[in-house]
Amino acid sequence: MSRAARLAIAALRRAAGGLLLLVGATFVIYITIRSAPGDAIDAISPMGTPPDVKARLMAEFGLDRDPFTGYLAWLVRSLTGDFGESLVFSPGAPVMEVALPAFGRTLLLSASALVVCLILAVLASLLLGESSRRQQLLTGPLYVATAAPSFVVAVVFAQVVNWAVNVYLVQNDYVPPMWYPIPIYTESLMPYVFAGFALIAGDGLFMDFFNAVRAELTALRNAQFIAAVKAKGARTVGHIARNMFMPLLSGYAARLPIVLGGVVIVEYIFTLDGGGYLLLEASRERDFPVVVGISVLFTATIIGMNLLADIVRAVIDPREVAHGG
C-alpha cells in the first residue's frame, strides 16, 4: 500500500517537474519568436500600410505587449486551452484545431516507425548477437548505410521508386498508383509507409538502437542472476524479457526526439500533411501563433514521453521509488 502511495507521490513530483520544464521551454520558444528583428506584421501587412493601421493589427494579434507580459498572457490563455488563432496558414482557425490533427499524424508516424525500428533492432541483435564474426562483417556496411540523414534516404528512395514505377508500370501501360509520382499530395497510405521507411533507415537510428539493444542483451546474458536462473534449470526468456523492457523503454523515449527531428524534413519530401509540414509552412508564412503551437506540441511530446517512461519505470522497477526520486 505504501509503495502505491510513494509511487503516486513520485509520479506527481515528476509530472510537476515536467510541467515546469514545459513552461520553461515554451518561454524559450516564445522569446525566440518575439526576438524577431522585423515584426510579423510587416511580413503580412500590405505595402504602404499606414502606421496606425499596423498598430491596430499588432494589437489584434497581441504583438503590442512586451515579451514578458505577452508570454504571461499567452501562458494563462494556453492553460485554458486557448492557443490563439492562426494568422496566415488558416486565418482565424484556433491554433490547436490546425495543429493537433497534423501533429497527431506526425506523432503516429514517428512513434510507429520507432516501434518497427525497435522490433527490427531486437530481432537483429537476437539473430546476430551470438556470432561476433558475422556481426563484425555486417556492422561496417550497416553503419555506413544507416548513418545517412533520413531525408537523404527519402530523396534517394523517392527517386528509385519513381524510376521503378516509370520503367515497370508506366512504360508498360499499366495505371500508375495513386501516389505516383512521389512528391504529390494524395490520401493514400503509401507516402506514410515510405516516410516510415526513411525514418527507420536513416539518421543512424537503427544502428544506434541495435547497438544499445545488443549491449543490453549481452550484459544481461552475462549477468550473474541469469547464470543463476540457468543453473537452476528455469527458462531465462521471461527474466531477460522483463529486464530488457525498461532499457528499451528508456531508449525509445530518448530516441523519439531524433525521429521527431527527422520527420520534419521527411514529411516535406513526401508531402505529408503533418506537423512538420505545418511547422515549415507556417514558418514560411510567419504565422507565429501556429509556429508556437506546433513547437509546443513537439516539446510537450518529448517531455511527456520522458515522463511516461519515468512513471512506467517507477511502476515496473521496484528499485526506482525506493531511492526516493
Added chain:
Amino acid sequence: MSAELPLLSVQDLVIEFDTRQGRRRVVDQVSFDLAPGEVLGILGESGSGKTMTTMAVLGLVAGEPGVMGGSIKLLDGEQQVDLLSDLDGVLSRKGDRVVKNGRKWRRTVHKRMQPLWGRMMTAVFQNPRHSLDPLMTVGAQVEESIELALPDLAADAVAAKAVDWLDRVQMNQPQRVHGSYPHELSGGMCQRAMIAVALARRPKLLIADEPTTGLDTTVRAEIVELFRALLEEERRSMMYISHDIREVLYLADRVIVMKGGKVVETETADNLRLGRGTRADYTAMLLSAADLPTGAAA
C-alpha cells in the same frame, strides 16, 4: 566409497581464453572426483582457475574459446553422462592449434545441460546482490525453484513452502522477506535468499562459488554457519569454492588446492586440519598464513 561411481568426475579439463597478449590457459589439465554425499572444497587465490572450473562444470563458461578439452562426467541415476564427449565436429586441429566452433559448442553443450541444470546441480554465486533477478520478489524466485522441483504442487502449497524455505535459511521475518525485492535486502540476506532458491530446486549437487566473497566479516561467518547447519540437517553433495582456507576446512570433507590453473594438492580436510601427511609448498603457505599446522613439506 571407492566402489561407487563418483557423482562428478572431472578429467584433464583445459580452459583457454583469447586476450590481447594471445591465448592464455586458465585451467590446465584439472582432474578431480566428487562422491555422492561428499562436500568438496576447492581452494585457491583469485586467478587460480577455481571459478572457471566450476563454471565449466555448470556449462556456463563465458568467453572465447573457453573449454578446450577434458571430460566432465555426471552421475545421473545409474548412468554416467559425459558432458564433453563426442565433440569431434566442434574441436578440430589446424596445424599446432586447436580450433573451436564456438557456436556449435554452445548449442551442443546447452542441449546436454538443459535437462541436467537444476535437477542435477545448481549454484550459489558470489555477489549475492547480482544473483537475484532485481525485478522479482524473493518469494517469487524461491517459488520458481519449487515449481521446477515439484511441478504438481498447488499454488498455495508452493507459497507456503517458499516461506518455509526462507525460514530454513534462518531468515528473520520470512513472511516479510517473501514479498520483498532484492534491493530491499542486505547482502547477507540476499545470499540466504539465494541459498533458499538453490536448495528449493532440490539439486543432487550444490555448487557454492565463493558465496561469502564481498560480505562483511560477521555476515560471512553467519553464512558459513548456515551452510554448516544445512549440511548437518541433511547430507548433501556440495562443491564449496573459496579462497578462505578456514571456511573450506570448516565445511569440506575433501579439499583440492589450485594455483595458476593447476591442481597442486588433493587431500582430506581432516588431514589438512591436523597437519597429517606431506604438503605442497603453496598449501603449506596457506596453512601457515592461517596459523594452522602445516605438516611435512612434500
Added chain:
Amino acid sequence: MGDKHLRAGLIASGTVVALVLLVGIISPFVPYDPAEAVNYDQQLQPPSMAHIFGTDGQGRDVAMRVLKGTEAFFLPGLFAAALATLLGALSGAVAGYAEGWLRTGVIGTMQLIDTLPRLVYIILVCTILNPSIYLIAFVAAILFVPSIATVIRRRVEALGSEDYILAHVAHGFRPVRILLYHILWLQCRPMLIRQATYVFGYVLFVEVALSYLGDYGMQEPLPSWGNMVAQTRELGGAGIWPWAFPAVAIVLTISAFLAFGNLLARADEEEVR
C-alpha cells in the same frame, strides 16, 4: 571488437575524415566564381574526364561544387564541435562537482535545453533571425551541451567518490587541477572525442538539411551538398549525377566522422585501461 577490426575501421573512417579535412582546408583557396561556372552549352553532361562527376542542370561542374560545398559546414562544424565540447565538459564538471544551488541551476538549465526539439528549434531560429551558418552552428552547439554535460556529470560524480581521486585530494592537489586534468582530461577524453565528432556530424546534417529545404541555409548559387541534393526537385529524373554524388558525400562524411569518433574513443579507452 577485436584489435584487427578496430584498426581496419579506424583506417577506413580515418581516410574519409582526412580527405574531408584536407578538402575543407584547401577548398577556400581554390578559386571559384559561382556566376562564371554556369555554362548552358554543357547542361547535364554525364561523368567524363573533363567533368569527373558530370555537370548539373546549369552546366556547372558537379565535382567542383562538391568540393566547394565543404565550406558550408566545415568551419562551422569545427566551431560547434569545439564550443559544445568545451561548454558541455565545463558545465558537466561544474554540475558534478559543485553542490547546492549552482548544481541545481546548471542541471535545471541543461534539462530545459534538452527538452527543446533540436531541429524544430533550429528551424524556428532560422525563421526568425535569418541567421548565418555560424549562428546556426552556435545554436546547434548549445542544444548539444546538455547531452555532453550529462555524460560528463555522471562520470564526475562516479569518480568523485573513487579512492584515487580522494587520494589526490588528500595529497593536496588543487580541485581545479583534479577536475580538469585527472577527471576531464584523463577520464573523460574518450567521451569528449565521441561527442565532438557527433556534434560535427550534426552540424553537417543541419546545414545540409536547411540547404535542402531551401528557405534557410546555404543559398544558390553558393554550393552546399544540401541544395545540390535538392536539385532532384527540378531534374525529375533527368540525371542522377548532380544529386547522387553529393548524397554519397553526405552519407560517407557523416558515417565516417561518427565511426571515427567512436573507434578513436574506443581505442583511447583501451589505451587508458
Added chain:
Amino acid sequence: MMNRLLSSLLVSCALVALAAPADAQVFRYPEDARPTSLLPFFAEDMSSVRMVELIFDSLVIVNKRGDLEGSLASSWTADPDNMGIRFVLREGVKWHDGRDFSADDVVFTIQAAQNPKTVFNAKSKFGFIKDASAEGQYGVHITFNRPINEPERRFLFKILPKHAFKKGTRISRKDRFGRKPIGTGPYKVQKFGARSVSLEVNPDYWAPARIGEVLMQHTPDKSAQVSLLQYSGKQAGVQAVIFLPPKNVPIFENSDQVTLEPYHTVSWWYMAYNHKSKGLNDPVVRDAIALAINREELLEAHLGRGDILGGPFTESSPFYNFEVEPREQDIQRANQMLDEAGYKKKGGVRRKGRTKLQFRFVMDKELASSQALLLGIEAQLKKIGIRVKAQYVDHARYREQVFNRQKYDLTLNVWSFEEVEDVYPLFHSKGVMNFINYNNSEVDNLLDTAKSTRDYKKYKEYMKQLHAVLNRDLPYYFLWSLDVYSGLSRQLKGTFIQPYYYFTSFEEWELSP
C-alpha cells in the same frame, strides 16, 4: 532480396491503384501554393484568387472577348456626369446556404471594404466610391468622389453575403469565413484541407457548371505537376497545370493527351533600383546597369518566350508607346558612360569618391528561376565593374525587407494587374506601392494630370508620355512580359482561360471521361 521486395511492393501498390474506382467527373489541378484565405478581400495569392473565382461572383465579369458582361448585375447605367452608377441585379440568385441574394449584400460589401478597420491589400480599389445605397431588393446606386471613366470596369470585386458577418462591416483576416466561404458562384466548398481543397458543383447556379467536382492539390514540386499532367488520362493524374515551366513546354508540343493553352497575363517583370541607395540615385549608373543586361538571352535561357519591354506596360496594353525603342545590350557603351561619369575601376569594382558600385541584390526565392536569372545578371554586371551581393529570402521576409523596410539596393520581381495597368501607386512619389523611393516631379505631374482627366484619349496620351519618361529615367529597368502556357488535358472541352482570374468561364468547361 531487395529486388524481390521492391517488385512485390510495386505489384501490390499497382493492384491497389487498379482496384480504385475511377471518378471521371472530377477536375483535378495542382497549385504551387496553398490558398490561404477564400475570403475575397484577403485572397491575395494567385491560388486563392483562382479558387475564389469559382466560389464567388462579381457584379460584372470580363468575358472571352475581353468585353464586360453582367454577372450578378443584369444591367447598369452610368450617371451622365460619370459621378455614379446604377446597377440592376439578377433576380432569384441564392447564396450557397439557401438565402436570397439582394442589393443589401452589394452595399454591405462596399461598406465592409471601406471600413477603416478592415485591412487588406486591394483596399485602394474601393477608394473612389463615395457612397452606396440599395434601391429596393434588386437595385444599387453607387456614387463616386471623382468622375470615373467607364466606371463599370471597376466592379470586378466579389460580393460577400451580409448575413454571414454578424459583427458588422469590420472584417478580419482571421474570420472563419475564409475557410468556410458562402458565395453565389458555380461551386461550393466541400472540404478545405491543409493540402487540398475540394469543391462541388452548385446546382442552383443560374448557368450550372458541367463538371461535378473540382479538386485542388497542393503540389509544390513543379516536376511532379508536369508528370501528373502526363498521366492526365489516368485517374491519378491532373487535368490542368496552371503555369507550365518553359523548359517543360516542348514535352507537350506534339502530345495527343495535352494541349498547350497560351494566355496573356497583364503582368511584366522589372528590376527595381532603390533610389535611396548610393550610386543608384545616379541615372548614369541606372542606365549603365540596364545597358549591361542582355534581356533576350536571360528570357530565352530561363523563362521561355515573351516580349522585351520599354516601359511599364505590356505590348497589348493601350498605353504602350511603340515609339520608344527598348534598350539593347551594349557593354562598351555602359563602360564608357561610367568612365565619363567618373566611376573608376579599382580591384574589379568601380568607385567614385566614397561611392562603391557594389549592390545588395535581394531576391524572392519563390520567383520562378530566380537563382538562374540572378546568376546571369551578376555575370553581366561584372563586365562593367559592378558587383552584386545576392541575398535570397523567403517570400514573407522579402515582403518585409523589400516592400516594407526597403533594405535592398536591387531586386527583381513581377507586377500582375487584374485589368487596367494602374501605375500611379508605383511611381508617384506619394504612391502606396512606391517602394523604390522614386521621386520625380515630372512623373508626379503626369500622373496627377492623368488621374484628374475625364477624357480617355487624353489619358492614353499621358500614359504614353509617361512610358517615354520612365524609359529614359529608369525608376525600374522594365524587363519583359511572358508568354504563359497552361497545359490542359484533351479531355477538357470548351475551355477558356481568363488571364488573371483563370476560371472565369469555368462553368462552360466540360470533362469527357
